Amino acid sequence: MKKLSITLLLLVMATLGSIAQSKDEKAVAESVEKLRLAMIDPSKEALESIATEDLSYGHSGGKIENKAQFVEALVSGKSDFKSIQLTDQTISIHGKTAIVRHSLAAETLDGGKPGTVKLFILTVWSKEKGGWKLLARQAVKNLN
Secondary structure, three states: OHHHHHHHHHHHHHHHHHHHHHHHHHHHHHHHHHHHHHHHOOOHHHHHHHEEEEEEEEOOOOOEEOHHHHHHHHHHOOOOEEEEEEEEEEEEEEOOEEEEEEEEEEEEEEOOEEEEEEEEEEEEEEEEOOEEEEEEEEEEEOOO
16 A cells, blocks of 8 residues: 555656646747747747847858847848758756757758758757747758
8 A cells, every 4th residue: 555655646746747847848849839930931020039149050061150140141031941840859948948859851942042951950948038048059960
């Protein structure tokens, strides 16, 4: 009987812990989706609202952008995503920081030239007033 009580207590504690974490995970996933949509249909306001002032945005080719450069590249059309699909997403919460990994497949029209890209993405999110904000992003080419 004592083993059963302990087992039930541990099960309840684990369930309560995962409920609290899943609320943050859900909020982070919503922020990732806002970013995805803002990259397809960019507006300065949407992009600026999703990123921290200290954003470090790394491209698969090695180029690093700050927040202003990231926003300008998308708003100007220099970096132009026609579609973005995210798969295999994982979210790990550590206090006020979240680490998100996913695969990205996209159709692009950079400089008027159609293309496709397959990347592995790592993003770091910071919990701030107003929600989860993108702090850092790094992409690497998916060679599969």
